[in-house]
Amino acid sequence: MSLLKTTLDANAFACILEFVPKPSAERFATLDTLMARTQLCGWPLTVAIGDRVGSALDMSPLDAFNSLAEPVPALLHFSGKDRERHELLAQLQRMDAAGLDQLLLLTGDRLPGHVPGERPVRYLESVAALQIVRQARPHWLLAAALNPFKYQEAEGGAQYSKAEKKLAAGADLFILQLGFDIDKHQEAFDWMQRQPRPKPLMACIMALTEGRAGMLEHVAGVTVTPSMRALLAAEAAVSKTYAKERANQRLALQVIGLKLMGYAGVHLSGIHEVAQFEALEQTIEVLQPQFSSLRDWAPAWEAAWQAPGLTPVTFHPPGHAWRLGQRQITASNKEKVRYHLLSAMHHQLFSRTTVLSKAFGWAVTRPLWASPTAAQWLHQLERRIKRPMVGCDTCGSCRLEDTLYICPETCPKGLANGPCGGTSLDRCEFGDRECVHSAKYRLAVSVGRTEVLRERLIPCVQVENRQRSSWPGWFEGGTSRSPSLQPDVAPEFNE
Template sequence: MSLLKKALHEHRFVCVVEFVPKPAVEHFAAFEKLMRHETLCDWPMVAAIADRVGGASDITPLDAAGKLDKPVPTLIHFSGKDREREALLADLARMDAMGLDQFLLLSGDRLPGHDPGQEPIRYLESVSALQIVRQARPNWLLGAALNPFKYCEEEGGAQYFKAEKKLAAGADFLTLQLGFDAVKYLEVREWGQRQSRAVPVIACVIGLTRNRAAMLEHVPGVVISASMRAILASEEGISKAYAKARSTDRLALQIIGLKLMGYARIHLSGIHNVEQLEELERAIEKQQTQVQTLERWFAAWEASWQIEGLPVVNFNPEGASWRMGESQVNASAKERLRYHLLSGLHSLVFNRSSYASRGFGWAVQRRIWTTPSGARLLCKVERSLKSPLVGCDTCGSCRLEDTLYICPETCPKGVANGPCGGTRLNRCEFGDRECIHSAKYRIAKSLGQTAVLTERLIPSVDIISRHQSSWPRWFNADGSSAAAGLSPQQTDSNELV
């Protein structure tokens, strides 16, 4: 049993240390020396190798693991940026050869250079990746991400709904986005206690300075409020040494607080050498003797974010303060009307039982549509009809029935099962639109269909099925590919409209 799996099973506190692989040899040497320390305050340390944090040209986690002179307990990250099923399966084979069996599966934030209006880039989202790996490697330790640091109901509620899908798809644990709001950490604990099985959660932490905060503001899903920036700037104005000491003390205090809240593990970023680790260790040991209850911890945490002359820090963005359990949103009249019209149209044309549906099904299953020219024409017809209505990109596996008739292809990443972690106040990470999953959330809440957002696991769309009509497949009553002229690889999903 791996060190991390054993620690999760035994509810032992463990420190997962993140390594962002860079080409420099000294970067690897420093990390190896750090991991030889083996513990932080007697808590076991596990390496986590990040994937494509900078871009597609980064060293891959498996290549990085292979460069380490001495193997260490390692959690491999997999980011779905511009990747398909085949890339994931290839990593599984390599991990088998290297004796690795623990995986953190992420959809990934926006790939550098992927901008609105360009040719679509599709991301293998975490729910689909979890399903693929769990089926292929039933006994592996698998994790996924949850971002609870959301301050509008739609994006926050949808995050928790998708987390339920991730657990159903095979996640053994969840790793939180980096954050500093203690109330949100308590929210996650409360949510986890309501689940049907225990949910091990790893909380991400980092020492925050003014420069690091400026960098993190550009990381999708990380919240750095104006009052936090003011505190950090004031600290640095006193001196860089003072700011650094305050950063280390706050990081130590945050780790102590998470342990007091019942978290059994942390994901530590921003520690690059033994000296920084030992400095953090000394800060933790000092503060543990002074802060031994959660009540005292909250007072100490608030004090650590205070500077004379500045207001007390507020961790949420200005003008937004949603907390789990609050519910006020409703779909607009236009959103409800659109849903009912499309749902009615679907019931009429695609129910497979009415005269209209059977007639349409008979028409799209003629052999003419299996010829190359016929297939192209049918795809063009479907796209021309559906694109104005729902933004259809003819993915070949229409999922509208399972997405409340909001096409997942209108998401810049093509994410279907729920939001990524990169939204901010309901706005898409790309900044040019509202997140489609916020609209889905409003509709589901208004129509009493939230089960759709937690229970329907929508498979990925393989590249081989894209830009083909989904209609012939839908009307294959036995789900086979023969009548539609599709290859066996194109029949992986049974969620079609």
């Protein structure tokens, strides 16, 4: 079942066919037929089974795997939306029983029906999930996601900072978010090559038509620009067949270009029919001999995104074309003053070295706080003090020192280690606020604390700790700070 790991270890190109499990006999029969081929253009073929892509009621990846006519090499997904640590550990046991040892760990997109301010929905964050699985299954192949298709510095820089944490947490492979901007693919590849121990990269790609472009406008984190839409509409106006042929040609060219760039493989999305698979294979076989380098390939890729009478296609949103390494932002004076005040307050009250912190620590660790009534009173006191200042929701494991005093609980998903992939130009996936991790990145750059964004691996909050004061645990435990790990030197355990 470890075909993907074997292929990656051999530095060979791999193809992953994405499968979103729906209760459809025809859908499963098509997948069985495709996987029986075992290859695409001679490249090993495996399947990735999505986790609750459309609904929390979707068939689980493991149930879908067990429904296949024949066992096939599979990379299961685990989405952390509305999940806790114990649910992840339970899936590991079920995967052991099925002989599976490959897992893609995702925080997950917005849970349908999740409205901030109503019932809180907890998301088991991908960094923490990687740590948990690496500790429990040291030898598994663990994959993580990266979305490089970001076009403002704060959201893009925060993405790469979180990716460094994923490396430290034990990721063996990164699979990129669906995207079409080849310059961003190159950016991500170059970033990985600069890491102390680079890991393989695979790219999620799809044959893009006008209909799919309309659908992707509702998928968080995917960028389809107005100029792309104009080209796709012009192709559809010629004929549906012509539009499909052009989309298939671009997909084939993208596969070839990514292979020439040095990617370890592709994650093929949106292939649901045998005819689609065969058309892609035939087009790759025709085009591939024509290109021996990216220099040869680039003009063909550019031409594939052009049409007479249309302005050239751009892959970045109008007016936004940030690239990794460009410095464009700074925090406001108000943000910097707030940080320094809270940092000074934290030192005085929680450093365990000042007279005031020693007195405060002694006070909140008295035995009287062990009674339920007193513990509830202390919880309410902490909440009433900290909520107006930082938006605290009394998670019971305060992480403010590790997040530059921007509370993770103000993120609708409660993410502490960095952003999800669903932001758009610094806006939260929920659309009602700026992403708190963009604000945190902007502040870190301005006060010289960017190492916090890359190196502090913050564990998940245990469900039993929520809604109680964090103060006694801070002083009784000696420290609640997460380990500051350098990339790829995590111990033989982890998320």
